[in-house]
Amino acid sequence: MTDNKQAIPGVLKALDENTEAALARLVEILKIPSISTDPAHNDDCARAADWCAATLADIGFEASVRSTNGQPMVVGHYRAEGEGVIPHVLFYGHYDVQPADPLEEWDSPPFEPRMADDGTNGKIIVGRGTSDDKGQFMTFLEACQAWKSVHGALPVSVTVLLEGEEESGSPSLGPFLDANAEELKADLALVCDTGQWDAASPAITTMLRGLAHAEIIITGPSRDLHSGMYGGPAQNAIRVLTSILGDLQDAEGRVKIPGFYDGIIAPTPEQLAQWVALGVDDKTYLAAIGLERMAGEQDHSLLEQLWSRPTAEINGIIGGYTGPGSKTVIPSKASSKLTFRLVPGQEPDKIINGFKKFVSDRLPADCSVEYLESGGSLAVGFDVTAPAFRCTAEALEEEWGKAPVLMGCGGSIPIVESFQTKLGMDSLLVGFALDDDRIHAPNEKYNLISFHKGARSWARILEKLASL
Amino acid sequence: MTDNKQAIPGVLKALDENTEAALARLVEILKIPSISTDPAHNDDCARAADWCAATLADIGFEASVRSTNGQPMVVGHYRAEGEGVIPHVLFYGHYDVQPADPLEEWDSPPFEPRMADDGTNGKIIVGRGTSDDKGQFMTFLEACQAWKSVHGALPVSVTVLLEGEEESGSPSLGPFLDANAEELKADLALVCDTGQWDAASPAITTMLRGLAHAEIIITGPSRDLHSGMYGGPAQNAIRVLTSILGDLQDAEGRVKIPGFYDGIIAPTPEQLAQWVALGVDDKTYLAAIGLERMAGEQDHSLLEQLWSRPTAEINGIIGGYTGPGSKTVIPSKASSKLTFRLVPGQEPDKIINGFKKFVSDRLPADCSVEYLESGGSLAVGFDVTAPAFRCTAEALEEEWGKAPVLMGCGGSIPIVESFQTKLGMDSLLVGFALDDDRIHAPNEKYNLISFHKGARSWARILEKLASL
Numbered sequence: 012m013t014d015n016k017q018a019i020p021g022v023l024k025a026l027d028e029n030t031e032a033a034l035a036r037l038v039e040i041l042k043i044p045s046i047s048t049d050p051a052h053n054d055d056c057a058r059a060a061d062w063c064a065a066t067l068a069d070i071g072f073e074a075s076v077r078s079t080n081g082q083p084m085v086v087g088h089y090r091a092e093g094e095g096v097i098p099h100v101l102f103y104g105h106y107d108v109q110p111a112d113p114l115e116e117w118d119s120p121p122f123e124p125r126m127a128d129d130g131t132n133g134k135i136i137v138g139r140g141t142s143d144d145k146g147q148f149m150t151f152l153e154a155c156q157a158w159k160s161v162h163g164a165l166p167v168s169v170t171v172l173l174e175g176e177e178e179s180g181s182p183s184l185g186p187f188l189d190a191n192a193e194e195l196k197a198d199l200a201l202v203c204d205t206g207q208w209d210a211a212s213p214a215i216t217t218m219l220r221g222l223a224h225a226e227i228i229i230t231g232p233s234r235d236l237h238s239g240m241y242g243g244p245a246q247n248a249i250r251v252l253t254s255i256l257g258d259l260q261d262a263e264g265r266v267k268i269p270g271f272y273d274g275i276i277a278p279t280p281e282q283l284a285q286w287v288a289l290g291v292d293d294k295t296y297l298a299a300i301g302l303e304r305m306a307g308e309q310d311h312s313l314l315e316q317l318w319s320r321p322t323a324e325i326n327g328i329i330g331g332y333t334g335p336g337s338k339t340v341i342p343s344k345a346s347s348k349l350t351f352r353l354v355p356g357q358e359p360d361k362i363i364n365g366f367k368k369f370v371s372d373r374l375p376a377d378c379s380v381e382y383l384e385s386g387g388s389l390a391v392g393f394d395v396t397a398p399a400f401r402c403t404a405e406a407l408e409e410e411w412g413k414a415p416v417l418m419g420c421g422g423s424i425p426i427v428e429s430f431q432t433k434l435g436m437d438s439l440l441v442g443f444a445l446d447d448d449r450i451h452a453p454n455e456k457y458n459l460i461s462f463h464k465g466a467r468s469w470a471r472i473l474e475k476l477a478s479l
Numbered sequence: 480m481t482d483n484k485q486a487i488p489g490v491l492k493a494l495d496e497n498t499e500a501a502l503a504r505l506v507e508i509l510k511i512p513s514i515s516t517d518p519a520h521n522d523d524c525a526r527a528a529d530w531c532a533a534t535l536a537d538i539g540f541e542a543s544v545r546s547t548n549g550q551p552m553v554v555g556h557y558r559a560e561g562e563g564v565i566p567h568v569l570f571y572g573h574y575d576v577q578p579a580d581p582l583e584e585w586d587s588p589p590f591e592p593r594m595a596d597d598g599t600n601g602k603i604i605v606g607r608g609t610s611d612d613k614g615q616f617m618t619f620l621e622a623c624q625a626w627k628s629v630h631g632a633l634p635v636s637v638t639v640l641l642e643g644e645e646e647s648g649s650p651s652l653g654p655f656l657d658a659n660a661e662e663l664k665a666d667l668a669l670v671c672d673t674g675q676w677d678a679a680s681p682a683i684t685t686m687l688r689g690l691a692h693a694e695i696i697i698t699g700p701s702r703d704l705h706s707g708m709y710g711g712p713a714q715n716a717i718r719v720l721t722s723i724l725g726d727l728q729d730a731e732g733r734v735k736i737p738g739f740y741d742g743i744i745a746p747t748p749e750q751l752a753q754w755v756a757l758g759v760d761d762k763t764y765l766a767a768i769g770l771e772r773m774a775g776e777q778d779h780s781l782l783e784q785l786w787s788r789p790t791a792e793i794n795g796i797i798g799g800y801t802g803p804g805s806k807t808v809i810p811s812k813a814s815s816k817l818t819f820r821l822v823p824g825q826e827p828d829k830i831i832n833g834f835k836k837f838v839s840d841r842l843p844a845d846c847s848v849e850y851l852e853s854g855g856s857l858a859v860g861f862d863v864t865a866p867a868f869r870c871t872a873e874a875l876e877e878e879w880g881k882a883p884v885l886m887g888c889g890g891s892i893p894i895v896e897s898f899q900t901k902l903g904m905d906s907l908l909v910g911f912a913l914d915d916d917r918i919h920a921p922n923e924k925y926n927l928i929s930f931h932k933g934a935r936s937w938a939r940i941l942e943k944l945a946s947l
Contacts, residue, residue, distance in 0.1 A: 220707070224805040233769025238792050239688065239890020242820045243775040243784030244761070245768060249793040249815075250728070257725025260718065297712065301701025303845035306714040316711030324706050325717040326808050327799035332816060337692040339818050339890075340794050343769075347717075348800060350807050352710045377771035422707020422807075 018162055022470045025157040030463055033153045034136070036066065037462065040106070040145050041124040041138045047082050047107035048179040056082040056175050059106045063173050066152060071159050072171060079183035082107060082175030086194070089155070089169045098399075098476050099168035101197035101436065103426055104148025104204065105177035108140035109451045116453035127456075131447070132210065134459040142448035146457035147203045148173060150443060150465030157470055166477035170197055174426075177204075181425060188433045199399050199476075200430045203465075205442035208289070208416035210458065213407040213468065216440035217395050218278070218318060218419040219427055221353035223362045223387030227370065228346040229255075230379045235331075236341040246375060248345040249330045255373045256347060259323050263309045266323045268365040276356040276392060278319045282417050286314040289416065318419020322352040323366075351387070352421065359387025391427050393437050402475035403439055410468045415441075441472070486630055490938045493625040498931055501621045502604070504534065505930065508574070508613050509592040509606045515550050515575035516647040524550040524643045527574045531641050534620060539627050540639060547651035550575060550643030554662070557623070559636045566867075566944050567636035569665035569904065571894055572616025572672065573645035576608035577919045584921035595924075599915070600678065602927040610916035614925035615671045616641060618911060618933030625938055634945035638665055642894075645672075649893060656901045667867050667944075668898045671933075673910035676757070676884040678926065681875040681936065684908035685863050686746070686786060686887040687895055689821035691830045691855030695838065696814040697723075698847045703799075704809040714843060716813040717798045723841045724815060727791050732776045734791045736833040737840075744824040744860060746787045750885050754782040757884065786887020790820040791834075819855070820889065827855025859895050861905050870943035871907055878936045883909075909940070 026033070045059035046052040060076045063085040067074035072087030085106065091097055111121035119125045124138035136146070151171075158165050172195060176183055188195060208214040231248035232241070261267055278286075293313045297303055307316035316322075330345025332338035351362050363385045370380055393400065395417050407415040420440075427438045443465035449455045494501070513527035514520040528544045531553040535542035540555030553574065559565055579589035587593045592606035604614070619639075626633050640663060644651055656663060676682040699716035700709070729735055746754075761781045765771055775784035784790075798813025800806035819830050831853045838848055861868065863885050875883040888908075895906045911933035917923045 220710075222807070226805070231770070236768060237890065238790070238794070238818060238820060239888070241768065241785075242688075242790045242792055242889055243788055244765065244773040244781050246770055246772075246774040247792060249724075249796050250774075253721040253793065253796070254725035254728075256717075257722035260722075293712070297845075300704060300709065300713055301845075302699070302714055304714075304843065305712040306718075306843075307711040313712050317709075320711055322706070322710045324710055324715060324807070324809060325721065325799065326706070326806055326810070327801045328717050328721070328813065329797050329801040331793065331795035333795045333797040337694070337816060337818060338794055339690070339792070341792060342794070345796065348805060350706060350805060352706060375772065375774075377765075377769075420707070421710055422705065 018166065019471060019474045021161045022157045023467055025161045026153065026463070026466050026470060029157070033149070033462070033466065034459070037136070037146060037149050038124050040149070041140055042122055044122045044139070045107050045175065046110050047176050049110060053082070056107060060085050060173070060175055063106050067171055070152065070156050077187070079187055081183045084175065084183070084187055085171070085173040087171040089165050091165050091168045094168050097167050098199065098479055099170070099197040100199050100201050100476060101170045101172060101195060101430070102151050102201045102203070103172050103174070104151065105144045105174040106148070107175045107178050108143070108145070109178050111139045113453065118454055132445075132456075132458045135456040136459060136462070137454055137456045139455055141455055141457035142444045143450035143455065144177065144204050146462055147442055147444060147465070150462060151201070151203055151469045153466035154469035154473060157466070158473060166473050170195060184426070185429060185433070188429055192434055196434050197436060200436045200438040202424070202426060202438045202440050203442050204424065205420070205440045206444035206446065207442070207461070208418060210445055211411070212413060213411045213415040213441075214418045215400065215403060215407070215415050216420050217282070217400070217417045218355060218392040219390060219423055220318070220321070220419075220421055221357065221359065221388045221390035222423055223351040223353060223359035223385070224349065225363055225366055225385040226346065226348045226383040228344055228381040228383065230344050230381070232341065232343050235343050238339040238341050241341055245341050246378060247341045248378070249342055251375060251378050252328070252330060252345040252347060255370055256325055256328070258373060259325070264305070264307045266321070268323065268362070268369045270361065270365045271321065274356040275321070275354055278419070279395065282395065283315070285417060286312065289314070314419070317421045319354055321354050321357055324350050324352070326350055353387070353390045355390045355392030357390060359389065363387070388423060388428050391431060397437070398479050399439060399476065402479060403441060403472050406471035406475045407441070407468055410464060410471055441468070443468070486634065487939060487942045489629045490625045491935055493629045494621065494931070494934050494938060497625070501617070501930070501934065502927070505604070505614060505617050506592050508617065509608055510590055512590045512607070513575050513643065514578050515644050517578060521550070524575060528553050528641070528643055531574050535639055538620065538624050545655070547655055549651045552643065552651070552655055553639070553641040555639040557633050557637045559633050562636050565635050566667065566947055567638070567665040568667050568669050568944065569638045569640060569663060569898070570619050570669045570671070571640050571642070572619065573612045573642040574616070575643045575646050576611065576613070577646045579607045581921065586922055600913070600924075600926045603924040604927060604930070605922055605924045607923055609923055609925035610912045611918035611923065612645065612672050614930055615910055615912060615933070618930060619669070619671055619937045621934035622937035622941060625934070626941060634941050638663060652894070653897060653901070656897055660902055664902050665904060668904045668906040670892070670894060670906045670908050671910050672892065673888070673908045674912035674914065675910070675929070676886065678913055679879070680881060681879045681883040681909075682886045683868065683871060683875070683883050684888050685750070685868070685885045686823060686860040687858060687891055688786070688789070688887075688889055689825065689827065689856045689858035690891055691819040691821060691827035691853070692817065693831055693834055693853040694814065694816045694851040696812055696849045696851065697842075698812050698849070700809065700811050703811050706807040706809050709809055713809050714846060715809045716846070717810055719843060719846050720796070720798060720813040720815060723838055724793055724796070726841065727793075731778070732774060734789070736791065736830070736837045738829065738833045739789065742824040743789070743822055746887070747863065750863065751783070753885060754780065757782070782887070785889045787822055789822050789825055792818050792820070794818055821855070821858045823858045823860030825858060827857065831855070856891060856896050859899060865905070866947050867907060867944065870947060871909065871940050874939035874943045875909070875936055878932060878939055909936070911936070
């Protein structure tokens with residue numbers, strides 16, 4: 012294989028000299044309204060898949076469009092010389108986009124991409140999918156294109172998997188991974204669907220919270236009662252439910268479920284120090300959502316509460332009479348839906364069992380509880396000292412002039428869990444979106460600098476991975 | 480006026496000898512399907528009102544049917560000799576009935592009254608309105624009829640007011656009382672719409688709980704949030720609401736609202752002793768509603784919790800996602816409806832203000848609360864040592880061979896509050912219904928013994944009142 016240290020300057024130069032062609036390619040795919048959730052756009056999704064496969068083939072991938080029960084998958088394979096010795100990566104992105112509604116809030120048609128210059132971000136491209144995820148996955152394809160055109164080869168073996176149902180729940184993804192596990196398995200997944208820390212700071216997302224969910228129904232009296240006839244001696248299901256759920260957290264924001272915090276794997280001191288150094292202002296964060304005081308564990312910072320600490324959240328509650336006016340009913344039943352955001356070291360089953368114990372410890376002996384729909388997924392935490400993470404961090408630092416932020420993510424990214432459970436691969440989550448990209452909203456945009464430096468970043472990452 | 484002590488045996492004898500004629504009159508009015516809530520039965524309501532007025536006129540009342548915006552009122556006046564010296568009573572009942580649905584659960588047509596003999600109660604009459612309230616108010620008219628036929632006069636002045644909208648919220652009653660206050664005002668109201676303690680024990684209802692109601696909306700974050708993006712630091716409106724409402728009662732069932740129990744007028748020791756002597760079995764009462772343990776104040780008996788102690792009841796609660804499945808939302812808003820059953824000495828406004836203080840004492844500083852629809856009505860408690868109560872108790876004891884139970888009632892009877900606030904009258908609540916009369920339900924019945932001894936009881940009560 013090429014000496015990569017020698018190889019990278021030429022690749023970067025090619026990317027710098029071909030920005031117009033790269034942008035033209037991006038515009039082509041952005042013009043296809045591949046809205047996966049709307050059957051009226053099924054043909055557009057098929058066209059977008061075809062376009063992706065053709066683009067991969069142009070670069071030198073062995074590419075195919077693969078049908079599913081929903082929108083098609085695009086798979087491309089590039090086997091580098093030295094396969095088996097050099098790493099093999101699986102790159103994941105999605106070609107489908109969110110619906111563009113409400114259309115009247117767009118300043119220009121969502122599928123007619125428009126260049127603009129906004130005061131904050133400089134040059135941007137506006138249109139549905141510019142950031143989520145067409146602009147993002149094209150950064151990777153542009154890096155591959157540049158490598159191939161300059162050196163006639165990619166430095167590592169690459170499989171590309173582009174999905175067409177990410178915005179509609181990915182119903183076909185699991186079955187597709189199961190059916191094609193051997194074909195898709197690689198040493199590491201690269202997922203380009205996340206963001207930078209800010210416009211000047213790259214990031215690697217190294218931990219994702221998991222989720223456990225439960226739904227409970229409390230039954231007090233055997234039927235709804237009239238409070239004039241029974242009010243006083245009769246138990247009330249809402250009273251029982253609120254007294255249980257109202258006790259979920261203590262005054263310091265700590266969840267009181269037995270064993271809730273057992274076994275939690277804390278972030279490294281290095282990561283925690285980096286989070287402190289980010290200097291996030293709690294007041295600003297909270298003011299944007301109309302709040303003033305952090306509601307989580309008081310002895311943990313904002314970023315810890317978001318990224319590395321678990322939560323118990325009541326998502327819904329209903330019981331008794333909820334129509335207009337007043338009704339003197341003592342309800343027999345009341346129910347609630349809860350979710351628990353989990354962090355590495357926690358297991359959904361243990362959390363749900365702890366919650367059940369918490370409830371039964373507080374349930375009056377003559378009331379009963381029924382559980383519906385419990386389940387969940389593990390949190391994901393990657394070893395940030397692993398070689399692939401280190402060399403990616405180096406590549407990003409070389410491109411951006413500063414070390415990437417090793418971020419957490421408060422939510423889940425299902426594909427990451429699927430790659431881990433179905434294909435046994437860790438994921439490297441590197442993306443170039445920004446918080447103000449307005450993804451899923453009108454006037455979605457992507458900074459041209461993100462697009463260009465994103466491609467340069469991937470070119471460097473591929474170089475570094477090759478030398479592992 | 481007649482010497483009443485001499486007069487009563489003849490009246491009772493007449494009642495005993497004319498049971499068939501009395502029953503025939505009852506059947507006539509029961510056959511009219513005077514369902515006030517259903518406009519299709521407006522003509523039936525008018526027919527029932529006409530029948531009542533004609534029956535009053537037959538007895539010797541100056542009777543009229545008075546139109547309202549809804550169903551008509553029936554008013555009858557009888558001025559006894561000695562008016563101004565002897566008492567003047569206002570008797571209240573209602574000629575309208577509940578709908579008969581579900582029809583298929585009736586063993587015989589609801590408006591074709593049927594005599595039967597059930598094992599428990601002996602002879603009964605089955606049909607809609609037999610107990611609520613046609614059978615009940617006819618006990619009073621039969622007593623008047625007997626007095627008039629035997630002695631040519633009633634022993635006191637009597638105004639009869641029969642309403643036709645009791646089962647549909649009495650919308651016309653307040654305006655009618657206001658417009659005719661001078662005409663309707665009397666020394667005391669007699670209300671025959673309550674029950675006996677049991678088949679062998681008469682009762683006077685001497686206290687009715689009042690009601691305060693409130694609806695609250697808690698706002699946490701300014702909009703619904705995704706728990707992956709905000710879970711941890713962001714406050715949750717349901718968490719706030721449940722932690723407030725879950726704290727309404729302490730472990731002993733005592734309501735923790737500040738000042739909640741201030742100024743409460745307790746029942747007399749005599750009344751409390753009588754309640755103890757009734758030997759109510761808590762377990763049996765609770766088992767009928769699927770419960771085992773009293774949920775109210777642990778240092779008060781079942782009957783106290785029902786009749787003479789106030790409550791705080793959550794009637795409804797709603798917030799966040801309540802559809803199928805799970806949704807990781809942190810809700811901005813959550814709301815609840817509450818009612819407080821009040822006892823003599825409590826004031827709705829003070830209770831609502833105490834509740835507001837209770838909420839604000841527990842509300843996080845960055846959350847807000849809005850109150851809708853608060854209001855209420857006072858509890859009613861009569862002086863059971865007043866002469867009218869004492870002589871009514873004597874009359875019932877003479878008829879039934881045991882002193883009447885001085886009952887409380889956990890709910891409100893709006894007419895009683897209206898008579899007190901609009902006409903300045905206390906009410907004497909005497910009725911002969913039983914818990915197993917199935918009022919508002921299929922196969923409603925009235926015991927013939929209740930019908931007969933009810934009439935005898937009123938005959939005696941009128942005698943006693945005349946001698947005050």
